[in-house]
Amino acid sequence: MGIREPLGELGCGLSHALEVMGERWSFLILRAAFNGLYHFEEFSEELGIARNILSNRLGKLVENGVLERTPCETDRRKVEYRLTEKGLGLLPAMLALRQWGETYSDTCNRDLVLVDCRDGQPVKQIGVRAHDDRELGWHELGWQMPDKIGTPVDRHSHAYTKEDA
Amino acid sequence: MGIREPLGELGCGLSHALEVMGERWSFLILRAAFNGLYHFEEFSEELGIARNILSNRLGKLVENGVLERTPCETDRRKVEYRLTEKGLGLLPAMLALRQWGETYSDTCNRDLVLVDCRDGQPVKQIGVRAHDDRELGWHELGWQMPDKIGTPVDRHSHAYTKEDA
DNA sequence: CAAATATGGTTGCGAATCGAAACTTAACGT
DNA sequence: ACGTTAAGTTTCGATTCGCAACCATATTTG
Structure with a gap:
C-alpha cells in the first residue's frame, strides 16, 4: 500500500538529495532562505504556502541539517531559520x-x-x-570504480545495466 | 481545496524547473535516462516505481520537452524515451x-x-x-538588474524584500 | 492461422499527503 | 488586563500515490 519507500535504496547521492529536497516547496523555501528570509511568517507570506505544510517542511529541513532553528534572542515569540553549511552547499x-x-x-x-x-x-x-x-x-x-581512477573509460561501449551500479 | 497552484507564479526560473522536475521520481527517471535506459519496462524495473506513476511522469517529461517519445522501428510494441537537448541540459x-x-x-x-x-x-x-x-x-x-550589469553590488546592505524581486 | 507472450500502458481502489481555514499557545506592547 | 503578533496544530475535504489487476497491440511460437 501507499507507504513511501524511502527512495534512499536507489543507491547514489541523488537519492539522498531528493529525500531531503525532493518534496514540493522544499527548494522554494531554500530559495527564500538564500534571499535572507528567516521567520515563519516571512516564508508563509512570500511563498503563499499552507501553514501546516510550511511547518512540516521547515521541520524536515531542520531535521536534515539544511536549516538551523533558533529562538530569537530579542523576541522570544520569534524563531529564526538559518541556512547551515550543508544548506549553503545546495547553492x-x-x-x-x-x-x-x-x-x-x-x-x-x-x-x-x-x-x-x-x-x-x-x-x-x-x-x-x-x-x-x-x-x-x-x-x-x-x-x-574508485580503485581504477585514472584509467580512461570506453564510454558507450555498453549500456548501463544493474551490474554497473 | 487542494488545487495545486502552478508554482510558476513564484517568479524565477527555479519555479519553472520545479514544475517540470519537482515531482517525486522525476529526477530518478532522468538519472536512469542518463544511464542509457530507454524503455518503459527498463525504467519500471530499475526504479521499482508504480506503473501508473511511471506512465504519468514519462508523459509529463515528454510534454515538457525533457524526453522524446518515439515508437521503436524494429519492434513496434516498444517505445523509446530519449533525452532531448533540454533534458541533457539538466546534467x-x-x-x-x-x-x-x-x-x-x-x-x-x-x-x-x-x-x-x-x-x-x-x-x-x-x-x-x-x-x-x-x-x-x-x-x-x-x-x-539587467540594465545595471557591471555595477558592483553592495551585498547584505539590505535584506531581501518583495520589492527586490 | 491460433495461442502464448511481451510491451506499454489504463483502471479501480485504499492509503498517504496536501491545502485552506480555523483554532491554540505563548510572548510582547501598552 | 487586553489586543496583537508569531509560530505553529487541528480539522477536514481534495488530490496524489502505490499496488494489483486488467486491457490493447505487436510479436513470437506451435
Whole structure:
C-alpha cells in the first residue's frame, strides 16, 4: 500500500538529495532562505504556502541539517531559520536548476541577474568541469570504480545495466 | 481545496524547473535516462516505481520537452524515451544534487565515480563561477538588474524584500 | 492461422499527503 | 488586563500515490 519507500535504496547521492529536497516547496523555501528570509511568517507570506505544510517542511529541513532553528534572542515569540553549511552547499544545485529553468522557460522573470558583487558581472552558466577545467558534456563522461581512477573509460561501449551500479 | 497552484507564479526560473522536475521520481527517471535506459519496462524495473506513476511522469517529461517519445522501428510494441537537448541540459543540476548528496550522506553508494572518460580523472565539484572563473560563495553574490550589469553590488546592505524581486 | 507472450500502458481502489481555514499557545506592547 | 503578533496544530475535504489487476497491440511460437 501507499507507504513511501524511502527512495534512499536507489543507491547514489541523488537519492539522498531528493529525500531531503525532493518534496514540493522544499527548494522554494531554500530559495527564500538564500534571499535572507528567516521567520515563519516571512516564508508563509512570500511563498503563499499552507501553514501546516510550511511547518512540516521547515521541520524536515531542520531535521536534515539544511536549516538551523533558533529562538530569537530579542523576541522570544520569534524563531529564526538559518541556512547551515550543508544548506549553503545546495547553492550550485539550486542555481543550476534556476539557470536551466531560465534557459527553457519563456514566461519566467529575468528582471534580476545573479552577479559577482565585486564587479557586477553575471556568473557563468554552471557546467560540469574536468580536473583541468575543460567543460564536459554527457558523452565525454563515464563511470569508473574508485580503485581504477585514472584509467580512461570506453564510454558507450555498453549500456548501463544493474551490474554497473 | 487542494488545487495545486502552478508554482510558476513564484517568479524565477527555479519555479519553472520545479514544475517540470519537482515531482517525486522525476529526477530518478532522468538519472536512469542518463544511464542509457530507454524503455518503459527498463525504467519500471530499475526504479521499482508504480506503473501508473511511471506512465504519468514519462508523459509529463515528454510534454515538457525533457524526453522524446518515439515508437521503436524494429519492434513496434516498444517505445523509446530519449533525452532531448533540454533534458541533457539538466546534467549540471542533477550532478550538483548528486554531489551534494554524496557529500552529506554517510550511507550512499560511492562505488562509481563520474570521470572524464578521456583520462579517467574525476570531474570537479560543481560550483558557482565568476566570469573570470573564480569560485564564488553566496556572500560574494548579489542580484542586479539587467540594465545595471557591471555595477558592483553592495551585498547584505539590505535584506531581501518583495520589492527586490 | 491460433495461442502464448511481451510491451506499454489504463483502471479501480485504499492509503498517504496536501491545502485552506480555523483554532491554540505563548510572548510582547501598552 | 487586553489586543496583537508569531509560530505553529487541528480539522477536514481534495488530490496524489502505490499496488494489483486488467486491457490493447505487436510479436513470437506451435
